[in-house]
Amino acid sequence: DIQMTQSPSSLSASVGDRVTITCRASQSIRSHLNWYQQKPGKAPELLIYAASSLQSGVPSRFSGSGSGTDFTLTISSLQPEDFATYYCQQSYNTPPVTFGQGTRLEIK
């Protein structure tokens, strides 16, 4: 199975900050990488698919990049509603689909 490792596991930041979350795959997954946001008590929501494509309705301050084994999710200017947990997911070599362990983004 492909292992997905996110860093950091948690992060404190302020409104207006630029934030980057990293996701590393245990082997190349080309561009088969998606990002989700989950707020407490809610279902995950798709932010980015195919490494860099922004899901419809997602604010443009979110962006994704990378290919192969290393990927990043960037939030250009944090808004209060962005404080949540973020997960990467690979869909290259399935089954199984695998997720990163999550990155919890907290208010500083």
Add this chain to the structure above:
Amino acid sequence: EVQLVESGGGLVQPGGSLRLSCAASGFTFSSYEMNWVRQAPGKGLEWVSYISSGASSIDYADSVKGRFTISRDNAKNSLYLHMNSLRAEDTAVYYCARERTVVIPGAIIVRYFDLWGRGTLVTVSS
């Protein structure tokens, strides 16, 4: 409104069974592949099972293989997860998720989950 609504969760004893349902509305359910994903309390996301649009292809995580069965009824716009021989470690919120694909340059087909239900909690405890 495009949505997925799970139901059927609850408290069950170890070794027991439960059937989860996911009702789809607002889109052509029969055209989409579907998945179940779970999340143990305070933990991350774990993919559980996949079913193709016509139910001809099915996959399971090793952790549930032989105990869980995924199925669908396209006439009823519904997805199911039959869970047998439940264990304490199956305790989780179970989400159904719609799968989509996109073709990117290089004729690469990327799969992703674009619509999720709110989840239903399964608690396995004596």
